Each structure stands twice: as structure tokens, then as C-alpha cells.
Amino acid sequence: MNNELIVTSSPHVRARDSVQKIMWSVVIALLPAVFAAVYFFKARAISVILTAVAGAVLTEYIFQKIRNKKIAVKDGSAVVTGLLLALTLPPSIPLWTAFFGSVVAIGLGKQVFGGIGQNPFNPALVGRAFLTAAYPVLMTTWTVDGVSSATPLSQMKMDGIATDTWNLFVGQIGGSLGETSALALLLGFAYLLYKGYVNWRIPLAMVGTVFLGTFAFGVDPIFHLFAGGLMLGALFMATDMVSSPTTKLGRWIFGIGAGLLVVIIRLWGGYPEGVMYSILLMNTAVPLINRYTRPRSLGEVR
Amino acid sequence: MKALTFKQGIHPEYNKDLTKDKPLKNAKRPEEVIIPLKQHIGAPLKVLVSKGDQVDMGQKIADSDSFVCAPIHASVSGTVKEIRKVTDPGGNIVDAVVIEAAEEDFLNSGLEKHESLDQLDAAQIRKIIREAGIVGMGGAMFPTHVKVSVPDDKNVDYVILNGAECEPYLTVDHRVMVERPKSIVFGLKALMKAASAPKGIIGIEENKPEAIESMQDAVKDEENIEVQALETKYPQGGEKMLIEAILGREVPAGGLPLDVGVVVNNTSTAAAVADAIRDGKPLYERSISITGRGINSPQNLIYRIGTNIGDLVEEAGGLKEDAAKVITGGPMMGAAQKHLNIPGVKGTSGILVLVRDEVEDYEPSPCINCAKCVDACPMFLMPTQLVNYAKNDMVDELEEWQVLSCIECGSCSFVCPAKIPLVHHLRLGKAQVMAKKREEN
Numbered sequence: 001m002n003n004e005l006i007v008t009s010s011p012h013v014r015a016r017d018s019v020q021k022i023m024w025s026v027v028i029a030l031l032p033a034v035f036a037a038v039y040f041f042k043a044r045a046i047s048v049i050l051t052a053v054a055g056a057v058l059t060e061y062i063f064q065k066i067r068n069k070k071i072a073v074k075d076g077s078a079v080v081t082g083l084l085l086a087l088t089l090p091p092s093i094p095l096w097t098a099f100f101g102s103v104v105a106i107g108l109g110k111q112v113f114g115g116i117g118q119n120p121f122n123p124a125l126v127g128r129a130f131l132t133a134a135y136p137v138l139m140t141t142w143t144v145d146g147v148s149s150a151t152p153l154s155q156m157k158m159d160g161i162a163t164d165t166w167n168l169f170v171g172q173i174g175g176s177l178g179e180t181s182a183l184a185l186l187l188g189f190a191y192l193l194y195k196g197y198v199n200w201r202i203p204l205a206m207v208g209t210v211f212l213g214t215f216a217f218g219v220d221p222i223f224h225l226f227a228g229g230l231m232l233g234a235l236f237m238a239t240d241m242v243s244s245p246t247t248k249l250g251r252w253i254f255g256i257g258a259g260l261l262v263v264i265i266r267l268w269g270g271y272p273e274g275v276m277y278s279i280l281l282m283n284t285a286v287p288l289i290n291r292y293t294r295p296r297s298l299g300e301v302r
Numbered sequence: 303m304k305a306l307t308f309k310q311g312i313h314p315e316y317n318k319d320l321t322k323d324k325p326l327k328n329a330k331r332p333e334e335v336i337i338p339l340k341q342h343i344g345a346p347l348k349v350l351v352s353k354g355d356q357v358d359m360g361q362k363i364a365d366s367d368s369f370v371c372a373p374i375h376a377s378v379s380g381t382v383k384e385i386r387k388v389t390d391p392g393g394n395i396v397d398a399v400v401i402e403a404a405e406e407d408f409l410n411s412g413l414e415k416h417e418s419l420d421q422l423d424a425a426q427i428r429k430i431i432r433e434a435g436i437v438g439m440g441g442a443m444f445p446t447h448v449k450v451s452v453p454d455d456k457n458v459d460y461v462i463l464n465g466a467e468c469e470p471y472l473t474v475d476h477r478v479m480v481e482r483p484k485s486i487v488f489g490l491k492a493l494m495k496a497a498s499a500p501k502g503i504i505g506i507e508e509n510k511p512e513a514i515e516s517m518q519d520a521v522k523d524e525e526n527i528e529v530q531a532l533e534t535k536y537p538q539g540g541e542k543m544l545i546e547a548i549l550g551r552e553v554p555a556g557g558l559p560l561d562v563g564v565v566v567n568n569t570s571t572a573a574a575v576a577d578a579i580r581d582g583k584p585l586y587e588r589s590i591s592i593t594g595r596g597i598n599s600p601q602n603l604i605y606r607i608g609t610n611i612g613d614l615v616e617e618a619g620g621l622k623e624d625a626a627k628v629i630t631g632g633p634m635m636g637a638a639q640k641h642l643n644i645p646g647v648k649g650t651s652g653i654l655v656l657v658r659d660e661v662e663d664y665e666p667s668p669c670i671n672c673a674k675c676v677d678a679c680p681m682f683l684m685p686t687q688l689v690n691y692a693k694n695d696m697v698d699e700l701e702e703w704q705v706l707s708c709i710e711c712g713s714c715s716f717v718c719p720a721k722i723p724l725v726h727h728l729r730l731g732k733a734q735v736m737a738k739k740r741e742e743n
């Protein structure tokens with residue numbers, strides 16, 4: 001033996017998971033939705049997605065460079081943010097807007113808080129919220145095959161027109177790039193679940209609450225499950241590890257809270273959609289939720 | 303038999319195949335032993351020999367009047383060469399008696415031999431256990447006679463023997479269970495009598511079917527003793543986890559198993575108790591697994607306390623070229639050593655050598671709040687939160703969030719994808735709370 005022995009504190013073995021593996025698995029899990037987007041929106045989808053991802057990665061790189069931090073873009077977290085943001089955008093969005101949205105998502109949504117792990121909000125949603133506020137018209141112009149159409153939710157809200165459930169599920173509808181196919185999103189989610197990289201309590205609670213809530217108020221619950229960004233939001237954004245609770249009970253509360261907000265906004269709010277604000281609002285409550293849902297430790301009397 | 307278990311925990315790779323079928327054999331008799339004079343949790347001992355003294359194997363060389371302590375015995379017959387400071391496997395600098403071995407060993411412990419437990423009462427058994435210097439051999443080294451001394455206001459109904467051996471790699475308890483089941487049962491009955499406990503249970507993880515079979519065979523005529531299979535999951539052998547799994551009882555925070563009517567001992571400890579009672583043999587030797595991919599010929603040895611672990615490593619074929627880390631104990635809770643020039647003690651159950659490929663340089667990255675640590679913690683703590691508090695010296699929060707309940711099992715660090723050394727920070731956090739408590743008193 002000609003080398004020094006290594007001395008570190010226990011444990012001396014570790015599981016093989018890494019942040020990088022988790023993030024790239026999320027990217028893989030989003031691929032079915034990406035393919036669905038490309039299938040429905042053709043080349044347009046590709047350019048929006050690539051632009052958003054490039055914007056996110058570049059912004060991350062520049063921030064890390066300026067702050068003299070280790071360049072960690074290969075951890076995949078910026079790619080996830082760019083992808084998620086792209087999937088919430090309408091296909092007709094100008095590319096510069098998509099790019100700008102990503103810059104804001106990473107810059108304001110993540111890096112100002114200190115980078116990975118520090119952000120209280122889901123960065124992609126911050127980007128999307130910014131774009132919705134700054135460019136409301138661009139963000140609500142929907143086209144399918146060059147023909148502009150309203151989303152099922154706004155049709156329902158404004159004109160009371162319902163969309164066929166099967167089309168909702170498979171994705172033959174107007175809407176954002178990644179919102180249209182619940183099937184593709186569920187496929188990706190199943191993959192993450194299998195890898196153990198996602199928790200199921202939040203989406204189940206959120207979707208379940210929307211289902212029961214809309215049902216209770218006499219509107220079609222199936223429609224509300226598959227319409228709009230609920231699936232994308234519940235499966236991939238509310239479950240963002242950094243900005244969701246760490247306790248099991250906390251996850252239930254987070255999901256139910258977000259679900260209730262969706263119902264309230266959709267049925268009584270000014271917006272046809274509501275997922276984005278619901279999740280962002282619940283994000284603010286996470287420290288509180290963690291605090292009050294700390295599990296009783298083994299043997300603790302309280 | 304349905305395998306029982308506790309909630310949460312982890313599934314590391316067990317790697318027991320390296321040594322699980324290697325029978326225990328006696329290590330070469332050392333020419334010199336360096337016996338540290340503190341091999342227990344409790345009061346320090348006074349040395350009873352001086353330089354130049356002739357000592358016999360099994361002769362007491364250090365003891366104290368305190369209740370919570372365990373005397374130490376010579377592990378060879380020979381001459382006391384010197385008394386000097388030595389670094390023990392725990393990294394503590396302690397006094398040690400160095401004995402140069404004579405040609406031959408004579409067992410001379412002053413302990414009587416007892417064929418059966420019938421003529422012994424509880425107090426006598428406890429006395430023998432104390433005089434034999436027996437401590438918890440799983441690694442904690444808590445004096446065994448203290449464990450079975452039940453205060454008047456407490457009642458113990460179970461003695462549980464821990465045969466889980468949940469640390470990956472180690473196969474010591476496994477081998478003892480396969481090779482010496484009758485001794486374990488005898489020791490268990492002695493411990494039950496000492497603690498006035500009517501029932502005994504031997505808990506063994508399912509990944510040791512030979513041990514389960516061997517122990518089941520040994521207890522088939524015992525009315526009050528059962529073998530219980532346990533799910534293979536780390537840290538199944540933790541005292542609190544065992545009690546939770548087998549009896550569904552929760553040891554109160556800051557309390558002892560005694561508080562829920564249980565005494566837990568290691569299976570190897572029970573065998574040592576049998577040796578003391580039947581053969582008048584104090585705890586001067588023990589079994590050890592020398593294992594890992596960095597060892598040329600992994601095996602299970604019985605060695606004299608105070609043997610240089612470098613010699614044991616040599617006996618197992620020596621280190622491989624790419625050996626990178628030497629650990630006393632198992633990979634989850636053991637201690638990494640700077641060099642091999644340290645003596646093995648009563649709690650040293652393994653020497654694990656990892657190779658370069660297995661020792662990644664983990665560079666911690668920021669916590670991503672994934673909660674894997676929270677979901678793994680067998681004590682239901684929130685490691686990520688506690689570490690935050692520890693880093694920011696938030697002592698009140700540390701205490702409120704129960705940092706003192708942490709058993710340092712390492713499950714949280716194991717699962718953390720950001721490779722944060724959580725246990726390290728938790729230890730510091732515990733120290734902060736302890737310091738505050740001392741100040742208040």
C-alpha cells in the first residue's frame with residue numbers, strides 16, 4: 001500500500017443517488033410531454049423549448065461565473081427549469097419572450113436567493129408569473145395548427161363550451177405546450193415514482209382536492225382534472241423538492257391547499273387557470289407547514 | 303414466521319458474502335499486546351499492575367470501585383513491559399498496559415466455573431459478569447452488569463438478544479450464532495436470571511437464514527425463549543429499533559430500554575457471559591470480521607484484546623494495492639483509521655478495508671430539500687432542518703427538534719443525494735445542546 005489512508009467521519013458508504021441524477025431524471029420524465037408538444041405543435045414546439053432551455057442554462061452559467069461559484073450547470077437543474085417553463089408557454093409565444101422568461105425564472109426565481117436549494121418558489125413558475133403579468137396578451141393567445149383557438153378552460157369559463165374528455169386526456173386541444181397531454185405527463189411521472197425521485201402525496205392531494213372540490217360545486221370534475229395546467233402543475237411543479245414541504249403530513253396539507261386554491265380561482269376568480277398562483281401561494285407557506293408538521297420523534301412525549 | 307421491523311430506515315448493500323461462510327478461527331497468538339485501560343462507557347479504572355510484573359492470562363489488570371465500569375484483564379500470560387499512552391480505535395488517547403507474551407498461557411482469572419445456573423442467584427450472576435469485564439460487544443461497550451441491574455421500581459419482562467448484525471459487511475455475530483448457539487442460549491438464560499426477566503427473544507435479520515435455523519434449533523426445548531426473524535433493514539440492530547420491531551414499545555426520549563421493561567444485549571455478549579460463568583473466562587478475546595474488497599483474504603478471527611490490528615490485517619492476507627480506507631467497526635458507524643498501528647478492543651467487531659473506487663470524494667452540494675433524510679430517519683427526526691440549526695448555532699431549536707434523540711446511525715447521510723455529511727453536523731449539534739445543558743446545571 002503506497003497511498004495515505006483516507007479518514008472521514010461515518011458513514012463510509014453512500015447511496016448512489018445524486019442531485020445530478022435526480023435532475024436529469026426529471027428531464028427524462030418530461031420527455032414524453034416534450035414529444036407530445038412536438039407532435040401537436042411541430043417545429044414551433046422545438047424552437048420554444050430549445051430557446052427556453054438555452055435561456056435558463058445561460059443565465060445560470062452567467063450568475064455562477066459572476067459570483068465566482070463553481071459552475072454547476074451540468075447538475076441539470078437549470079435545464080429542468082427551462083423545460084418546465086417552456087411547457088407552460090403558448091406555442092405562439094415569440095421566442096424572445098420565452099428566452100426572457102427563462103432569464104427571469106433563473107435570475108429572479110433562483111439565483112437571487114443564492115442558487116440551487118435556496119429558492120422559496122418554483123423558478124419556472126416565477127418566470128411564467130412574470131410573463132403573464134408583463135405580456136398578458138402574448139401569454140393567452142393559443143393556436144393549434146395555425147388556427148387560433150381558445151383553451152378548454154377559457155371556453156368553459158367564457159362560453160360554457162365543454163371539450164371532449166378523451167381529447168383532453170390525450171392532448172388534442174388548445175393550450176400551452178405541455179399542458180395538453182395528461183397522458184404524456186402521467187407517463188413521465190410514473191417514471192420518477194419508479195425511481196423514487198418524486199413524492200406522490202402532493203399531486204394526489206392536489207388533484208384529489210380539485211376533483212372533489214369541483215364535483216362538490218356541481219361542475220364536471222373530470223374536465224377540470226385534465227384541462228389546463230393542473231396535471232403539469234401538480235405532477236411536476238408542486239412536487240419541486242426545493243419549494244415543497246419535507247414532512248409527509250406537510251405534503252398532504254400543501255397539496256390540499258394548492259388544490260383548494262385552484263378550485264377557488266377557477267370557479268370564482270378572474271382567471272380561467274389557477275394552478276400557477278395556487279402553487280406559488282402555497283410555496284410561501286412551506287416554512288410554516290414544515291414547522292407545524294414536524295413528526296413526533298420516536299419516544300418523544302408532547 | 304413473519305419478519306418484524308421498525309418504520310423507515312435504509313437498505314444499504316450488505317456485502318456479507320465475503321466472510322459469512324468463513325468459520326471462526328483463532329488468530330495467531332500475539333507476541334505483544336497493548337491493552338487500553340478504558341474499554342467501557344463509565345468511570346476510569348485504576349491500573350493494578352506495574353512494569354516488570356508477571357501476569358497470567360485472564361488476570362485483572364485494571365479496575366475501579368465505581369458501579370458503572372468494567373475491569374480489564376490480561377489477554378496473554380507474560381511480563382508487563384510498560385504502561386504508556388496509546389490511541390484507541392475511537393481516537394481517544396488512553397493509558398495502556400503493554401504485555402510481552404511468555405511462551406505459554408495459563409488461564410488464571412480467579413473466577414469459579416459453574417456448570418449450570420441453578421446454584422447462582424441474580425446477584426451472583428451480575429457479580430460474575432462484572433468481574434469478567436463484560437461490555438456490550440456490538441460496539442457501544444456499555445458495562446453489561448449495569449444493564450441487567452434493574453432498579454427496584456422497574457420491572458423487566460424481556461431480555462432481547464440482538465442478532466440483527468445490521469451493519470453491512472460484518473459477520474461476527476452471524477458466525478457465533480451458527481457455531482455457538484448453545485453458549486448464546488446459556489448466556490441469555492443467565493442474563494434473564496440476572497435481570498429477573500421471565501422471557502427472552504433472539505432477533506435475527508432474515509438475511510442470515512443459517513443463524514436463524516441454528517438458534518431455533520438451540521431453543522427448541524426452551525419454553526421461555528423465542529427466535530424472532532427481522533426484516534433486513536438498517537439500523538435494525540439499534541436498541542430502540544429492535545424494541546419497536548419486536549415488542550411495539552417505544553423507549554421514551556432520554557430514557558432507557560429498562561423504562562419499557564426491556565434489556566437488550568448483543569448475541570456475542572451473551573456468548574461471553576456463558577464463557578465467564580461456565581469456563582471462568584473473562585472477556586480477553588473476541589471475534590472479529592476482517593473484510594472488505596481491500597483485504598486479500600477476508601475472514602473471521604478470534605483475537606486477544608490488545609492485538610495490533612495491523613497484525614490481524616496481515617493474517618487476513620494484508621491490504622490490497624488499492625486499499626484506501628481502513629475502518630474499525632462497520633461502514634455505517636465505524637471509525638476510519640489513519641494507520642493500522644492501534645490495538646483492537648472489546649468493542650472492535652470488524653476491520654473493514656475499502657478500495658479506492660469505493661471511496662468517492664464526496665463533495666457536498668446545497669441541500670435540495672428532497673426529504674430523503676427525513677424519510678430515512680428511524681428516530682423520526684428532520685435531519686436537514688437540524689443541520690441548518692446546528693450550522694447557525696440555534697441551540698434552542700436543536701433541542702426543541704429533538705437532536706439529542708439522534709442515534710448517529712448514519713441513515714440520513716447515506717441517502718442524501720447532495721452528499722451532505724449530516725451526521726457530522728448532528729454530532730456537533732448534539733454537543734451544542736449538551737454544553738448548554740451543562741451550563742444550566
Ligand code: SF4
Nearest residue numbers: 679708709711712714
Ligand atoms: S438524524 Fe440521527 S438517528 Fe436520524 S438518520 Fe440521521 S443519524 Fe440516524
Ligand code: SF4
Nearest residue numbers: 669670672673675718
Ligand atoms: S437528504 Fe440531503 S438534500 Fe435531501 S433534504 Fe436531506 S439534507 Fe437535503
